[in-house]
Amino acid sequence: MSQPTTYALSARVMHWAMALLLLSMIFAGLAMVQSLQPWHLTLLGLHKSFGVIALLAVIVRLIIRLRNATPALPDSIPAMQKRIAHASHWLLYAAMFAMPLSGYFMQNAAGRPVAVFDWFTLPALLPESLPLYGFFREMHALVAWALIALLLIHIAAALHHGLVKRDGVLQSMTGRKQKQQ
Amino acid sequence: MLKQKPSALPLRYAIILGAVGGLGALIFAVAGGLGQSAVTAQDFVDLQEGGNPHLGFRRAHAKGFCIAGEFVSNGSLQPFSTAPMFAASSTPFVGRISIAGNNPTAPDLNAPVRSLALSLGEGANRWQTAMNTPPVMAVVTPEAFYEQLQALSPDPETGERNPERIRAFFAEHPETQTFRNWQAGYTPSNSFATEIYHSINAFYLINENGERQAVRWAAMPTVNNGEPLNSDDTNALQNEFFNRVESAPVAFDLTFTFASGADDETNPTVLWPSERRNMIAGQIVVQKAVPEGEGNCNNINFDPLILPTGMAATADPILRARSAAYAESYRRRAREHLLQQAPENN
Numbered sequence: 001m002s003q004p005t006t007y008a009l010s011a012r013v014m015h016w017a018m019a020l021l022l023l024s025m026i027f028a029g030l031a032m033v034q035s036l037q038p039w040h041l042t043l044l045g046l047h048k049s050f051g052v053i054a055l056l057a058v059i060v061r062l063i064i065r066l067r068n069a070t071p072a073l074p075d076s077i078p079a080m081q082k083r084i085a086h087a088s089h090w091l092l093y094a095a096m097f098a099m100p101l102s103g104y105f106m107q108n109a110a111g112r113p114v115a116v117f118d119w120f121t122l123p124a125l126l127p128e129s130l131p132l133y134g135f136f137r138e139m140h141a142l143v144a145w146a147l148i149a150l151l152l153i154h155i156a157a158a159l160h161h162g163l164v165k166r167d168g169v170l171q172s173m174t175g176r177k178q179k180q181q
Numbered sequence: 182m183l184k185q186k187p188s189a190l191p192l193r194y195a196i197i198l199g200a201v202g203g204l205g206a207l208i209f210a211v212a213g214g215l216g217q218s219a220v221t222a223q224d225f226v227d228l229q230e231g232g233n234p235h236l237g238f239r240r241a242h243a244k245g246f247c248i249a250g251e252f253v254s255n256g257s258l259q260p261f262s263t264a265p266m267f268a269a270s271s272t273p274f275v276g277r278i279s280i281a282g283n284n285p286t287a288p289d290l291n292a293p294v295r296s297l298a299l300s301l302g303e304g305a306n307r308w309q310t311a312m313n314t315p316p317v318m319a320v321v322t323p324e325a326f327y328e329q330l331q332a333l334s335p336d337p338e339t340g341e342r343n344p345e346r347i348r349a350f351f352a353e354h355p356e357t358q359t360f361r362n363w364q365a366g367y368t369p370s371n372s373f374a375t376e377i378y379h380s381i382n383a384f385y386l387i388n389e390n391g392e393r394q395a396v397r398w399a400a401m402p403t404v405n406n407g408e409p410l411n412s413d414d415t416n417a418l419q420n421e422f423f424n425r426v427e428s429a430p431v432a433f434d435l436t437f438t439f440a441s442g443a444d445d446e447t448n449p450t451v452l453w454p455s456e457r458r459n460m461i462a463g464q465i466v467v468q469k470a471v472p473e474g475e476g477n478c479n480n481i482n483f484d485p486l487i488l489p490t491g492m493a494a495t496a497d498p499i500l501r502a503r504s505a506a507y508a509e510s511y512r513r514r515a516r517e518h519l520l521q522q523a524p525e526n527n
Protein backbone atom coordinates (compact mmCIF):
# COMPACT_ATOMS: atom_id res chain seq x y z
CA MET A 1 0.00 0.00 0.00
CA SER A 2 1.43 3.37 -0.91
CA GLN A 3 1.75 5.66 2.05
CA PRO A 4 0.49 9.24 1.93
CA THR A 5 2.92 12.09 2.47
CA THR A 6 0.56 14.01 4.73
CA TYR A 7 -1.91 13.09 7.45
CA ALA A 8 -5.57 12.85 6.43
CA LEU A 9 -7.37 16.20 6.45
CA SER A 10 -9.59 15.08 9.35
CA ALA A 11 -6.48 14.13 11.36
CA ARG A 12 -4.86 17.49 10.63
CA VAL A 13 -7.95 19.44 11.65
CA MET A 14 -8.20 17.49 14.89
CA HIS A 15 -4.49 17.95 15.56
CA TRP A 16 -4.52 21.74 15.31
CA ALA A 17 -7.88 22.20 17.01
CA MET A 18 -6.79 20.07 19.94
CA ALA A 19 -3.42 21.79 20.13
CA LEU A 20 -5.24 25.06 20.66
CA LEU A 21 -7.74 23.52 23.06
CA LEU A 22 -5.13 21.75 25.21
CA LEU A 23 -2.91 24.81 25.50
CA SER A 24 -5.90 26.93 26.52
CA MET A 25 -6.95 24.28 29.04
CA ILE A 26 -3.46 24.21 30.56
CA PHE A 27 -3.29 27.99 30.92
CA ALA A 28 -6.85 28.15 32.27
CA GLY A 29 -6.18 25.38 34.80
CA LEU A 30 -2.91 26.84 36.07
CA ALA A 31 -4.40 30.33 36.43
CA MET A 32 -7.72 29.42 38.00
CA VAL A 33 -6.41 27.22 40.82
CA GLN A 34 -4.64 30.29 42.19
CA SER A 35 -7.21 32.96 41.59
CA LEU A 36 -9.53 34.49 44.17
CA GLN A 37 -10.97 36.85 41.55
CA PRO A 38 -14.64 36.92 40.49
CA TRP A 39 -13.84 35.30 37.12
CA HIS A 40 -12.73 32.10 38.84
CA LEU A 41 -16.25 30.66 38.81
CA THR A 42 -16.73 31.40 35.09
CA LEU A 43 -13.36 30.00 34.09
CA LEU A 44 -13.89 26.86 36.18
CA GLY A 45 -17.20 26.25 34.39
CA LEU A 46 -15.56 26.73 30.99
CA HIS A 47 -12.63 24.52 31.99
CA LYS A 48 -14.91 21.65 32.92
CA SER A 49 -17.13 22.02 29.85
CA PHE A 50 -14.24 22.27 27.39
CA GLY A 51 -12.46 19.49 29.30
CA VAL A 52 -15.34 17.13 28.54
CA ILE A 53 -15.21 18.30 24.91
CA ALA A 54 -11.49 17.48 24.91
CA LEU A 55 -12.34 13.96 26.08
CA LEU A 56 -14.87 13.50 23.25
CA ALA A 57 -12.37 15.01 20.81
CA VAL A 58 -9.54 12.66 21.73
CA ILE A 59 -11.85 9.67 21.29
CA VAL A 60 -12.80 10.87 17.80
CA ARG A 61 -9.18 11.61 17.08
CA LEU A 62 -8.02 8.16 18.11
CA ILE A 63 -10.61 6.58 15.82
CA ILE A 64 -9.44 8.75 12.92
CA ARG A 65 -5.84 7.86 13.71
CA LEU A 66 -6.55 4.12 13.72
CA ARG A 67 -8.63 4.19 10.54
CA ASN A 68 -6.32 6.24 8.32
CA ALA A 69 -2.92 5.46 6.89
CA THR A 70 -0.25 7.72 8.33
CA PRO A 71 2.76 9.10 6.46
CA ALA A 72 5.97 7.20 7.04
CA LEU A 73 8.89 9.00 8.62
CA PRO A 74 11.63 9.61 6.04
CA ASP A 75 14.39 7.03 5.68
CA SER A 76 16.94 9.61 6.75
CA ILE A 77 15.76 9.13 10.33
CA PRO A 78 17.52 6.34 12.27
CA ALA A 79 15.34 3.43 13.43
CA MET A 80 15.91 4.23 17.09
CA GLN A 81 14.74 7.79 16.65
CA LYS A 82 11.65 6.59 14.79
CA ARG A 83 10.76 4.36 17.70
CA ILE A 84 11.15 7.27 20.12
CA ALA A 85 8.97 9.42 17.88
CA HIS A 86 6.22 6.81 17.84
CA ALA A 87 6.44 6.21 21.59
CA SER A 88 6.16 9.96 22.23
CA HIS A 89 3.02 10.11 20.10
CA TRP A 90 1.36 7.34 22.07
CA LEU A 91 2.40 9.01 25.32
CA LEU A 92 0.70 12.16 24.08
CA TYR A 93 -2.47 10.17 23.45
CA ALA A 94 -2.22 8.64 26.93
CA ALA A 95 -1.90 12.10 28.48
CA MET A 96 -4.75 13.46 26.36
CA PHE A 97 -6.98 10.75 27.82
CA ALA A 98 -5.61 10.95 31.36
CA MET A 99 -6.17 14.70 31.67
CA PRO A 100 -9.93 14.86 31.12
CA LEU A 101 -10.54 11.49 32.80
CA SER A 102 -8.69 12.49 35.97
CA GLY A 103 -10.62 15.79 35.91
CA TYR A 104 -13.94 13.99 35.56
CA PHE A 105 -13.12 11.38 38.21
CA MET A 106 -11.85 14.00 40.69
CA GLN A 107 -15.18 15.79 40.41
CA ASN A 108 -17.01 12.47 40.95
CA ALA A 109 -14.97 11.73 44.07
CA ALA A 110 -15.73 15.22 45.36
CA GLY A 111 -19.45 14.74 44.70
CA ARG A 112 -19.41 17.78 42.43
CA PRO A 113 -21.50 17.92 39.26
CA VAL A 114 -19.76 17.93 35.87
CA ALA A 115 -22.00 20.12 33.72
CA VAL A 116 -21.17 20.70 30.06
CA PHE A 117 -22.28 24.29 29.50
CA ASP A 118 -26.03 24.31 30.13
CA TRP A 119 -26.56 21.33 27.87
CA PHE A 120 -26.22 18.29 30.10
CA THR A 121 -24.66 16.95 33.29
CA LEU A 122 -22.52 13.83 33.26
CA PRO A 123 -23.35 11.00 35.66
CA ALA A 124 -21.06 10.28 38.60
CA LEU A 125 -19.14 7.04 37.97
CA LEU A 126 -17.24 6.99 41.25
CA PRO A 127 -18.36 7.26 44.88
CA GLU A 128 -17.59 10.29 47.04
CA SER A 129 -14.27 9.70 48.78
CA LEU A 130 -11.59 11.96 50.19
CA PRO A 131 -8.56 9.74 49.38
CA LEU A 132 -9.95 9.06 45.90
CA TYR A 133 -10.31 12.80 45.36
CA GLY A 134 -6.74 13.21 46.60
CA PHE A 135 -5.54 10.62 44.07
CA PHE A 136 -7.26 12.10 41.02
CA ARG A 137 -6.53 15.70 42.04
CA GLU A 138 -2.81 14.94 42.28
CA MET A 139 -2.97 12.94 39.02
CA HIS A 140 -4.58 15.90 37.28
CA ALA A 141 -1.64 18.10 38.29
CA LEU A 142 1.10 15.51 37.65
CA VAL A 143 -0.20 14.47 34.25
CA ALA A 144 -0.62 18.16 33.35
CA TRP A 145 3.11 18.68 33.91
CA ALA A 146 3.94 15.51 31.97
CA LEU A 147 1.75 16.77 29.13
CA ILE A 148 3.46 20.16 29.22
CA ALA A 149 6.89 18.48 28.98
CA LEU A 150 5.74 16.23 26.11
CA LEU A 151 4.23 19.17 24.26
CA LEU A 152 7.41 21.24 24.51
CA ILE A 153 9.55 18.35 23.26
CA HIS A 154 7.03 17.65 20.53
CA ILE A 155 7.05 21.26 19.33
CA ALA A 156 10.86 21.39 19.43
CA ALA A 157 11.12 18.18 17.40
CA ALA A 158 8.53 19.33 14.86
CA LEU A 159 10.32 22.66 14.36
CA HIS A 160 13.65 20.87 14.10
CA HIS A 161 12.25 18.76 11.26
CA GLY A 162 10.68 21.77 9.62
CA LEU A 163 13.47 24.33 9.96
CA VAL A 164 16.71 22.42 10.23
CA LYS A 165 16.26 19.02 8.63
CA ARG A 166 13.55 20.17 6.25
CA ASP A 167 12.58 16.55 5.61
CA GLY A 168 8.82 16.95 5.14
CA VAL A 169 7.86 15.73 8.62
CA LEU A 170 6.45 19.09 9.71
CA GLN A 171 4.60 19.42 6.40
CA SER A 172 2.94 16.06 6.95
CA MET A 173 0.88 17.80 9.64
CA THR A 174 0.64 21.30 8.18
CA GLY A 175 -0.47 19.76 4.89
CA ARG A 176 1.60 22.02 2.73
CA LYS A 177 2.73 20.58 -0.58
CA GLN A 178 6.35 19.53 -0.53
CA LYS A 179 8.75 20.55 -3.24
CA GLN A 180 10.14 17.70 -5.30
CA GLN A 181 13.20 16.27 -3.65
CA MET B 182 17.13 16.81 1.76
CA LEU B 183 16.92 20.38 0.64
CA LYS B 184 20.04 22.39 0.45
CA GLN B 185 20.37 25.27 2.82
CA LYS B 186 23.00 27.83 3.50
CA PRO B 187 24.97 26.77 6.58
CA SER B 188 24.97 30.39 7.72
CA ALA B 189 21.16 30.18 8.18
CA LEU B 190 21.43 27.34 10.70
CA PRO B 191 22.12 29.36 13.86
CA LEU B 192 19.13 31.54 13.07
CA ARG B 193 16.90 28.49 12.62
CA TYR B 194 18.05 27.00 15.92
CA ALA B 195 17.43 30.37 17.55
CA ILE B 196 13.85 30.37 16.26
CA ILE B 197 13.26 26.89 17.68
CA LEU B 198 14.80 27.80 21.01
CA GLY B 199 12.85 31.05 21.15
CA ALA B 200 9.51 29.40 20.36
CA VAL B 201 9.86 26.45 22.72
CA GLY B 202 11.68 28.37 25.43
CA GLY B 203 9.20 31.20 25.21
CA LEU B 204 6.18 28.94 25.53
CA GLY B 205 7.81 26.98 28.35
CA ALA B 206 8.73 30.18 30.19
CA LEU B 207 5.21 31.53 29.81
CA ILE B 208 3.70 28.32 31.21
CA PHE B 209 6.10 28.40 34.17
CA ALA B 210 5.36 32.05 34.80
CA VAL B 211 1.60 31.51 34.80
CA ALA B 212 2.00 28.51 37.11
CA GLY B 213 4.14 30.73 39.34
CA GLY B 214 1.51 33.44 39.62
CA LEU B 215 1.96 35.67 36.55
CA GLY B 216 -1.18 37.81 36.19
CA GLN B 217 -2.52 36.94 39.65
CA SER B 218 -3.51 39.64 42.10
CA ALA B 219 -1.65 40.18 45.37
CA VAL B 220 -3.30 37.32 47.29
CA THR B 221 -3.75 33.85 45.78
CA ALA B 222 -5.76 30.89 47.07
CA GLN B 223 -2.48 29.30 48.17
CA ASP B 224 -1.44 32.44 50.09
CA PHE B 225 -4.82 32.49 51.80
CA VAL B 226 -4.72 28.87 52.88
CA ASP B 227 -1.08 29.23 53.98
CA LEU B 228 -2.17 32.07 56.24
CA GLN B 229 -5.09 30.03 57.59
CA GLU B 230 -2.75 27.11 58.39
CA GLY B 231 -0.52 29.53 60.23
CA GLY B 232 2.64 27.59 59.36
CA ASN B 233 1.42 24.68 61.45
CA PRO B 234 -1.00 22.57 59.42
CA HIS B 235 -3.13 19.99 61.21
CA LEU B 236 -2.69 17.22 58.66
CA GLY B 237 -5.91 15.87 57.20
CA PHE B 238 -8.10 18.61 58.64
CA ARG B 239 -9.83 21.56 57.03
CA ARG B 240 -7.60 24.64 57.13
CA ALA B 241 -10.56 26.68 58.38
CA HIS B 242 -13.39 25.46 60.59
CA ALA B 243 -11.17 22.50 61.41
CA LYS B 244 -13.20 21.35 64.42
CA GLY B 245 -16.64 20.02 63.72
CA PHE B 246 -18.90 17.00 63.41
CA CYS B 247 -21.20 15.45 60.83
CA ILE B 248 -24.95 15.82 60.78
CA ALA B 249 -27.69 14.34 58.60
CA GLY B 250 -31.37 14.97 58.20
CA GLU B 251 -33.77 16.49 55.75
CA PHE B 252 -34.82 19.83 54.40
CA VAL B 253 -38.62 19.93 54.57
CA SER B 254 -39.74 22.58 52.11
CA ASN B 255 -43.16 24.22 52.36
CA GLY B 256 -43.12 25.23 48.69
CA SER B 257 -43.31 28.98 49.31
CA LEU B 258 -40.13 29.68 47.35
CA GLN B 259 -41.35 27.87 44.25
CA PRO B 260 -42.54 31.02 42.44
CA PHE B 261 -39.01 32.42 42.80
CA SER B 262 -36.79 29.45 42.01
CA THR B 263 -36.92 26.33 39.88
CA ALA B 264 -34.60 24.48 42.28
CA PRO B 265 -36.38 21.18 43.01
CA MET B 266 -35.71 21.29 46.76
CA PHE B 267 -37.98 24.35 47.03
CA ALA B 268 -41.04 22.46 45.80
CA ALA B 269 -43.19 21.23 48.70
CA SER B 270 -41.14 18.11 49.41
CA SER B 271 -38.36 16.88 51.59
CA THR B 272 -34.74 16.47 50.51
CA PRO B 273 -32.15 14.58 52.59
CA PHE B 274 -28.97 16.44 53.45
CA VAL B 275 -25.51 15.76 54.83
CA GLY B 276 -24.05 18.61 56.83
CA ARG B 277 -21.42 19.72 59.25
CA ILE B 278 -21.51 21.89 62.35
CA SER B 279 -18.21 23.52 63.20
CA ILE B 280 -16.38 26.33 64.92
CA ALA B 281 -14.10 28.77 63.11
CA GLY B 282 -10.34 28.34 63.39
CA ASN B 283 -7.65 25.97 62.17
CA ASN B 284 -7.30 23.91 65.35
CA PRO B 285 -9.24 20.62 65.39
CA THR B 286 -8.96 20.34 69.18
CA ALA B 287 -9.78 23.95 70.14
CA PRO B 288 -12.17 24.39 73.08
CA ASP B 289 -15.70 24.81 71.72
CA LEU B 290 -16.66 27.69 73.98
CA ASN B 291 -13.75 29.95 73.00
CA ALA B 292 -14.66 30.12 69.31
CA PRO B 293 -15.82 33.54 68.08
CA VAL B 294 -17.82 32.06 65.21
CA ARG B 295 -20.01 28.95 64.91
CA SER B 296 -21.07 27.40 61.63
CA LEU B 297 -23.56 25.21 59.86
CA ALA B 298 -22.84 23.72 56.41
CA LEU B 299 -25.29 21.73 54.28
CA SER B 300 -25.11 19.70 51.08
CA LEU B 301 -28.32 18.50 49.45
CA GLY B 302 -29.51 17.22 46.09
CA GLU B 303 -27.65 15.42 43.31
CA GLY B 304 -25.94 16.29 40.04
CA ALA B 305 -27.13 19.53 38.45
CA ASN B 306 -29.44 20.01 41.44
CA ARG B 307 -26.81 19.91 44.11
CA TRP B 308 -26.97 22.80 46.55
CA GLN B 309 -24.30 23.55 49.13
CA THR B 310 -24.24 26.28 51.69
CA ALA B 311 -21.75 27.12 54.44
CA MET B 312 -23.24 29.54 56.97
CA ASN B 313 -21.75 31.46 59.90
CA THR B 314 -23.12 33.19 63.00
CA PRO B 315 -22.27 36.79 61.96
CA PRO B 316 -24.84 38.35 59.60
CA VAL B 317 -22.21 40.29 57.63
CA MET B 318 -18.57 40.14 56.61
CA ALA B 319 -16.18 42.74 58.05
CA VAL B 320 -14.73 43.59 54.62
CA VAL B 321 -15.62 43.53 50.94
CA THR B 322 -12.68 41.89 49.16
CA PRO B 323 -10.55 38.78 49.68
CA GLU B 324 -7.46 41.01 49.83
CA ALA B 325 -8.90 43.01 52.73
CA PHE B 326 -10.05 39.79 54.42
CA TYR B 327 -6.49 38.52 54.14
CA GLU B 328 -5.25 41.73 55.81
CA GLN B 329 -7.87 41.28 58.51
CA LEU B 330 -6.70 37.74 59.28
CA GLN B 331 -3.11 38.97 59.31
CA ALA B 332 -3.99 41.78 61.73
CA LEU B 333 -5.86 39.37 64.02
CA SER B 334 -3.24 36.64 64.10
CA PRO B 335 -0.82 36.48 67.01
CA ASP B 336 2.48 38.27 66.65
CA PRO B 337 5.17 35.65 65.91
CA GLU B 338 7.50 37.37 68.44
CA THR B 339 5.20 37.66 71.43
CA GLY B 340 2.64 34.95 70.66
CA GLU B 341 -0.04 37.52 71.52
CA ARG B 342 -2.42 39.50 69.35
CA ASN B 343 -1.19 43.00 68.69
CA PRO B 344 -3.98 45.47 69.66
CA GLU B 345 -2.11 48.25 67.91
CA ARG B 346 -2.24 46.41 64.59
CA ILE B 347 -5.89 45.47 65.05
CA ARG B 348 -6.85 49.08 65.79
CA ALA B 349 -4.92 50.28 62.76
CA PHE B 350 -6.68 47.74 60.55
CA PHE B 351 -10.15 48.75 61.69
CA ALA B 352 -9.30 52.45 61.37
CA GLU B 353 -8.32 51.88 57.75
CA HIS B 354 -11.49 49.89 57.09
CA PRO B 355 -14.62 51.79 58.15
CA GLU B 356 -16.76 49.20 56.30
CA THR B 357 -16.04 46.88 59.25
CA GLN B 358 -18.38 48.92 61.49
CA THR B 359 -21.55 46.84 61.00
CA PHE B 360 -19.61 43.67 61.74
CA ARG B 361 -18.08 45.21 64.87
CA ASN B 362 -21.48 46.35 66.09
CA TRP B 363 -22.77 42.80 65.71
CA GLN B 364 -19.70 41.47 67.53
CA ALA B 365 -20.21 43.88 70.43
CA GLY B 366 -23.86 42.88 70.83
CA TYR B 367 -23.48 39.13 70.35
CA THR B 368 -23.64 36.70 73.25
CA PRO B 369 -22.88 33.12 72.28
CA SER B 370 -25.74 30.80 73.20
CA ASN B 371 -25.45 27.53 75.10
CA SER B 372 -26.07 25.28 72.13
CA PHE B 373 -25.35 24.94 68.42
CA ALA B 374 -29.13 24.45 68.18
CA THR B 375 -29.87 27.98 69.37
CA GLU B 376 -27.67 30.04 67.04
CA ILE B 377 -28.65 31.89 63.87
CA TYR B 378 -26.52 30.85 60.90
CA HIS B 379 -26.29 33.35 58.02
CA SER B 380 -25.43 32.88 54.34
CA ILE B 381 -23.81 36.36 54.65
CA ASN B 382 -23.19 36.50 50.89
CA ALA B 383 -26.18 37.08 48.62
CA PHE B 384 -27.32 34.77 45.83
CA TYR B 385 -29.95 34.91 43.08
CA LEU B 386 -33.09 32.85 42.95
CA ILE B 387 -34.17 32.30 39.34
CA ASN B 388 -37.71 31.30 38.37
CA GLU B 389 -39.19 29.67 35.27
CA ASN B 390 -39.43 33.01 33.50
CA GLY B 391 -35.75 33.62 34.12
CA GLU B 392 -36.46 36.41 36.62
CA ARG B 393 -33.72 36.94 39.19
CA GLN B 394 -34.27 37.89 42.82
CA ALA B 395 -31.29 38.60 45.08
CA VAL B 396 -31.59 36.92 48.48
CA ARG B 397 -29.71 36.10 51.64
CA TRP B 398 -30.78 33.30 53.91
CA ALA B 399 -30.40 32.26 57.52
CA ALA B 400 -31.11 29.13 59.55
CA MET B 401 -33.13 30.35 62.56
CA PRO B 402 -33.35 28.29 65.73
CA THR B 403 -36.74 26.91 66.78
CA VAL B 404 -35.86 26.18 70.39
CA ASN B 405 -34.90 28.33 73.37
CA ASN B 406 -31.47 28.74 74.89
CA GLY B 407 -30.50 25.91 77.26
CA GLU B 408 -28.61 25.65 80.55
CA PRO B 409 -25.07 27.11 80.82
CA LEU B 410 -22.39 24.59 79.84
CA ASN B 411 -19.38 23.27 81.71
CA SER B 412 -16.58 25.54 80.56
CA ASP B 413 -13.92 22.94 81.42
CA ASP B 414 -15.25 20.61 78.74
CA THR B 415 -13.40 21.39 75.48
CA ASN B 416 -16.18 19.58 73.59
CA ALA B 417 -19.02 21.16 75.55
CA LEU B 418 -21.03 22.25 72.51
CA GLN B 419 -20.51 19.01 70.59
CA ASN B 420 -21.58 16.88 73.56
CA GLU B 421 -24.60 19.06 74.21
CA PHE B 422 -25.69 18.71 70.57
CA PHE B 423 -25.13 14.93 70.46
CA ASN B 424 -27.29 14.53 73.59
CA ARG B 425 -29.95 16.81 72.21
CA VAL B 426 -30.30 15.01 68.87
CA GLU B 427 -30.36 11.67 70.65
CA SER B 428 -33.62 12.68 72.35
CA ALA B 429 -35.29 14.63 69.54
CA PRO B 430 -34.53 16.09 66.07
CA VAL B 431 -33.25 19.68 66.02
CA ALA B 432 -35.01 22.01 63.60
CA PHE B 433 -34.10 25.37 62.08
CA ASP B 434 -36.37 27.58 59.97
CA LEU B 435 -34.65 28.38 56.70
CA THR B 436 -35.56 32.02 56.20
CA PHE B 437 -34.94 33.99 53.00
CA THR B 438 -34.61 37.78 52.92
CA PHE B 439 -35.38 39.46 49.58
CA ALA B 440 -33.24 42.41 48.44
CA SER B 441 -34.95 45.46 47.00
CA GLY B 442 -33.59 47.50 44.14
CA ALA B 443 -31.91 49.76 46.70
CA ASP B 444 -29.71 46.99 48.13
CA ASP B 445 -26.29 46.13 46.74
CA GLU B 446 -26.23 42.34 46.65
CA THR B 447 -22.51 42.31 45.93
CA ASN B 448 -21.55 43.94 49.23
CA PRO B 449 -21.49 41.47 52.16
CA THR B 450 -20.64 44.13 54.78
CA VAL B 451 -24.02 45.88 54.63
CA LEU B 452 -27.16 44.66 56.41
CA TRP B 453 -30.39 44.99 54.46
CA PRO B 454 -33.09 47.03 56.22
CA SER B 455 -35.36 45.01 58.50
CA GLU B 456 -38.50 45.85 56.52
CA ARG B 457 -37.29 43.73 53.58
CA ARG B 458 -39.56 40.84 52.71
CA ASN B 459 -38.85 37.63 54.64
CA MET B 460 -39.99 34.15 53.70
CA ILE B 461 -39.63 30.85 55.46
CA ALA B 462 -38.80 28.25 52.80
CA GLY B 463 -39.05 25.28 55.13
CA GLN B 464 -37.27 23.55 57.96
CA ILE B 465 -33.84 22.02 58.24
CA VAL B 466 -34.40 19.02 60.47
CA VAL B 467 -31.24 17.50 61.94
CA GLN B 468 -31.94 13.86 62.80
CA LYS B 469 -28.44 12.53 63.32
CA ALA B 470 -25.14 13.85 64.63
CA VAL B 471 -21.91 11.82 64.74
CA PRO B 472 -18.19 12.57 65.24
CA GLU B 473 -16.40 13.52 62.04
CA GLY B 474 -14.50 10.24 61.69
CA GLU B 475 -17.75 8.25 61.77
CA GLY B 476 -19.76 10.41 59.37
CA ASN B 477 -19.43 11.14 55.67
CA CYS B 478 -19.21 14.94 55.81
CA ASN B 479 -15.43 14.92 55.68
CA ASN B 480 -15.54 13.91 52.00
CA ILE B 481 -17.37 17.10 51.25
CA ASN B 482 -15.92 20.45 50.35
CA PHE B 483 -18.80 22.75 51.31
CA ASP B 484 -18.04 25.13 48.47
CA PRO B 485 -20.95 27.61 48.51
CA LEU B 486 -20.72 28.09 44.75
CA ILE B 487 -22.20 24.65 44.09
CA LEU B 488 -25.72 25.80 43.27
CA PRO B 489 -28.71 24.04 41.75
CA THR B 490 -30.50 25.17 38.61
CA GLY B 491 -32.77 27.96 39.80
CA MET B 492 -30.02 29.61 41.85
CA ALA B 493 -26.92 31.58 40.85
CA ALA B 494 -23.98 33.37 42.43
CA THR B 495 -23.86 37.15 42.70
CA ALA B 496 -20.68 39.01 41.79
CA ASP B 497 -19.87 39.54 45.51
CA PRO B 498 -16.03 39.36 45.47
CA ILE B 499 -15.93 37.55 48.82
CA LEU B 500 -18.34 34.90 47.59
CA ARG B 501 -16.43 34.44 44.35
CA ALA B 502 -13.16 34.08 46.28
CA ARG B 503 -14.41 31.20 48.36
CA SER B 504 -14.34 28.43 45.69
CA ALA B 505 -10.62 28.52 44.95
CA ALA B 506 -9.61 28.81 48.63
CA TYR B 507 -11.89 25.93 49.68
CA ALA B 508 -10.51 23.84 46.80
CA GLU B 509 -6.93 24.46 47.95
CA SER B 510 -7.76 23.45 51.52
CA TYR B 511 -9.66 20.43 50.18
CA ARG B 512 -6.72 19.44 47.98
CA ARG B 513 -4.29 19.59 50.89
CA ARG B 514 -6.36 17.54 53.28
CA ALA B 515 -7.29 15.01 50.54
CA ARG B 516 -3.62 14.49 49.72
CA GLU B 517 -2.88 13.96 53.40
CA HIS B 518 -5.63 11.34 53.59
CA LEU B 519 -4.31 9.67 50.43
CA LEU B 520 -0.80 9.53 51.93
CA GLN B 521 -2.28 8.44 55.27
CA GLN B 522 -0.79 11.35 57.17
CA ALA B 523 -4.12 12.17 58.79
CA PRO B 524 -4.93 10.88 62.27
CA GLU B 525 -7.24 7.85 62.60
CA ASN B 526 -10.23 9.77 63.93
CA ASN B 527 -10.35 12.29 61.07
Ligand code: HEM
Pocket residue numbers: 022025026027028029030033047048049050051052054055096099100101102103104107114137140141144505508509512
Ligand atom coordinates in the same frame (compact mmCIF):
# COMPACT_ATOMS: atom_id res chain seq x y z
C1 HEM C 1 -7.50 18.10 28.29
C2 HEM C 1 -8.15 18.29 29.33
C3 HEM C 1 -7.68 19.05 30.55
C4 HEM C 1 -6.51 19.73 30.79
C5 HEM C 1 -5.32 19.93 29.87
C6 HEM C 1 -6.60 20.24 32.14
C7 HEM C 1 -5.60 20.97 32.76
C8 HEM C 1 -5.67 21.42 34.07
C9 HEM C 1 -4.60 22.07 34.77
C10 HEM C 1 -3.21 22.35 34.20
C11 HEM C 1 -5.04 22.37 36.01
C12 HEM C 1 -4.24 23.04 37.14
C13 HEM C 1 -3.66 21.97 38.00
C14 HEM C 1 -2.76 22.51 39.09
O1 HEM C 1 -2.16 23.58 38.91
O2 HEM C 1 -2.65 21.85 40.13
C15 HEM C 1 -6.41 21.94 36.10
C16 HEM C 1 -7.22 22.09 37.22
C17 HEM C 1 -8.53 21.63 37.28
N1 HEM C 1 -9.18 20.89 36.32
FE1 HEM C 1 -8.50 20.38 34.51
N2 HEM C 1 -7.81 19.88 32.68
C18 HEM C 1 -8.49 19.15 31.74
C19 HEM C 1 -9.74 18.59 31.86
C20 HEM C 1 -10.55 18.72 32.96
C21 HEM C 1 -11.88 18.16 33.11
C22 HEM C 1 -12.59 17.30 32.06
C23 HEM C 1 -12.33 18.52 34.33
C24 HEM C 1 -13.64 18.21 35.01
C25 HEM C 1 -14.71 17.87 34.43
C26 HEM C 1 -11.31 19.32 34.95
C27 HEM C 1 -11.42 19.89 36.18
C28 HEM C 1 -10.45 20.63 36.80
C29 HEM C 1 -10.63 21.24 38.09
C30 HEM C 1 -11.90 21.20 38.95
C31 HEM C 1 -9.43 21.87 38.39
C32 HEM C 1 -9.15 22.69 39.65
C33 HEM C 1 -8.88 21.83 40.83
C34 HEM C 1 -8.72 22.67 42.09
O3 HEM C 1 -9.24 23.78 42.13
O4 HEM C 1 -8.08 22.18 43.02
N3 HEM C 1 -10.23 19.42 34.10
N4 HEM C 1 -6.76 21.36 34.91
Ligand code: HEM
Pocket residue numbers: 225226229238239240241242245277278279296297298311312313318322323326379380381382481482483499500502503506507510511514
Ligand atom coordinates in the same frame (compact mmCIF):
# COMPACT_ATOMS: atom_id res chain seq x y z
C1 HEM D 1 -12.86 35.13 51.16
C2 HEM D 1 -13.57 34.64 52.09
C3 HEM D 1 -13.41 33.24 52.66
C4 HEM D 1 -12.37 32.36 52.56
C5 HEM D 1 -11.06 32.56 51.84
C6 HEM D 1 -12.75 31.16 53.30
C7 HEM D 1 -11.95 30.03 53.44
C8 HEM D 1 -12.38 28.82 53.93
C9 HEM D 1 -11.66 27.56 53.85
C10 HEM D 1 -10.29 27.39 53.22
C11 HEM D 1 -12.42 26.59 54.42
C12 HEM D 1 -12.08 25.09 54.52
C13 HEM D 1 -12.74 24.33 53.37
C14 HEM D 1 -12.49 22.83 53.34
O1 HEM D 1 -11.35 22.34 53.54
O2 HEM D 1 -13.44 22.06 53.05
C15 HEM D 1 -13.62 27.23 54.90
C16 HEM D 1 -14.65 26.60 55.55
C17 HEM D 1 -15.83 27.22 55.91
N1 HEM D 1 -16.20 28.53 55.65
FE1 HEM D 1 -15.12 29.92 54.75
N2 HEM D 1 -13.99 31.34 53.80
C18 HEM D 1 -14.44 32.60 53.43
C19 HEM D 1 -15.65 33.18 53.73
C20 HEM D 1 -16.67 32.56 54.40
C21 HEM D 1 -17.95 33.14 54.66
C22 HEM D 1 -18.43 34.51 54.20
C23 HEM D 1 -18.67 32.19 55.35
C24 HEM D 1 -20.06 32.23 55.88
C25 HEM D 1 -21.07 32.73 55.36
C26 HEM D 1 -17.83 31.03 55.51
C27 HEM D 1 -18.20 29.86 56.14
C28 HEM D 1 -17.46 28.72 56.18
C29 HEM D 1 -17.89 27.50 56.82
C30 HEM D 1 -19.22 27.28 57.54
C31 HEM D 1 -16.87 26.57 56.64
C32 HEM D 1 -16.83 25.15 57.15
C33 HEM D 1 -17.58 24.26 56.24
C34 HEM D 1 -17.38 22.88 56.74
O3 HEM D 1 -17.92 22.51 57.79
O4 HEM D 1 -16.68 22.19 56.04
N3 HEM D 1 -16.61 31.27 54.92
N4 HEM D 1 -13.56 28.59 54.59
